[in-house]
Amino acid sequence: MEPSLLARLRRRDPASLKAVVDDNARRLYRAARGMGCGRDEADDLVQEVFVTFLNGLDRFEGRAEVRTWLFGILHHKIQERRRMQAREELHDSIDEIFESRFDARGNWTRPPVEPDREAASREAGAAIRDCLDGLSPLQRAVFQLRQVEDLSAAEVGKILGQTITHVGVLLHRARTRLRACLDGKGWTSIP
Amino acid sequence: MMTCKDVSLLLSTGQLDDAPLSRRLAVRLHLALCRHCTAFRRQLERLARAARAAGREFDREPTSDFESKVGKRLESEG
Ligand SMILES: [Zn+2]
Numbered sequence: 001m002e003p004s005l006l007a008r009l010r011r012r013d014p015a016s017l018k019a020v021v022d023d024n025a026r027r028l029y030r031a032a033r034g035m036g037c038g039r040d041e042a043d044d045l046v047q048e049v050f051v052t053f054l055n056g057l058d059r060f061e062g063r064a065e066v067r068t069w070l071f072g073i074l075h076h077k078i079q080e081r082r083r084m085q086a087r088e089e090l091h092d093s094i095d096e097i098f099e100s101r102f103d104a105r106g107n108w109t110r111p112p113v114e115p116d117r118e119a120a121s122r123e124a125g126a127a128i129r130d131c132l133d134g135l136s137p138l139q140r141a142v143f144q145l146r147q148v149e150d151l152s153a154a155e156v157g158k159i160l161g162q163t164i165t166h167v168g169v170l171l172h173r174a175r176t177r178l179r180a181c182l183d184g185k186g187w188t189s190i191p
Numbered sequence: 192m193m194t195c196k197d198v199s200l201l202l203s204t205g206q207l208d209d210a211p212l213s214r215r216l217a218v219r220l221h222l223a224l225c226r227h228c229t230a231f232r233r234q235l236e237r238l239a240r241a242a243r244a245a246g247r248e249f250d251r252e253p254t255s256d257f258e259s260k261v262g263k264r265l266e267s268e269g
Contacts, residue, residue, distance in 0.1 A: 004209060006196060017262070017265060018262055020260075021262050021265070022258050023259050025253075025257060025258050025259065025261050026215065026250060026258070029249070029252070029253050030246050030249045031256070033249040033252070034245070034246060034249065035244075042252075043257075045254065046261060047260075047261055047264045050261055050264070050265055051264065051268050053264065054265055054268055057269070059265055068199055098200075098203075098215050100209070102194075102195065102196040105194065105256050106194025106195055106196035106197060106229045107194065107196075108228075109194050111227040111230070112230040112231040112234055113230060113234075114230045114233065116227075122263050123242050124240075124241035124244065125244030125245040125247075126245070127241070128241045128242055128244075128245050128258075129248075130214075132245075142214075143242070146205060147238075147239045147242050147243070148241060148242050148243055148245075148246040150241075152210065153205060153206065154195075162205075164209070165206075165258070168204030168205055169194045169204065169242050171203070171204055171205045172200065172203040172204040172205075175235060175238060176203065178238060179234065182238075
């Protein structure tokens, strides 16, 4: 974060605060909903995130970007509410599903189908909302931040306190699980 | 030589952009020759598009004064 922006925020400069809220409030709300919070809960959480942000400004060293910091607070608050474990188990049964699609030489045993261009993404969007519930909280957070918010693996790692490599593992598991779930719903052109 | 499994795992973990140039070129070559992995990559793109469509539905939920509501809450805290 720019030192001048940090200084203005510490002075509670209304225009700077408003800019931070305008740039991030809706994205945080969307991420909270994508991570499984209900409407009211997401509304509530976003307000709490900004209050925590405001109260922490004096201790903040300015090394991270505002957005990274805000998403980190959001993740922390969801974790608190869910008492979820920050550490993913080393093993996930979904890994075997991925493995089973290849033979010993690494060739596809059940090759993927070319997706149907006409499949409506809106309907698939509704199906995917159900499937998201099947992900672990961390997989869900990584999928949301990487694929919907389009953040880099490095930034997501900072937000969630995970290594870049583990962010990759979590994204892979989330995608494999979502593809299996959508396949079960008949969306064969996606998985 | 990269196998289909190597290529699809690299695509699925989203780590292709951070891979060394030689690896990225090997993947590009593999994709040019392999329709299965090309279909797999399209499926991943489709999955992301469906997720963003779900996200856009969430975007419509907060009222238009959502930002000013958050702003007022901050004023009362400040
Ligand atoms: Zn292949």
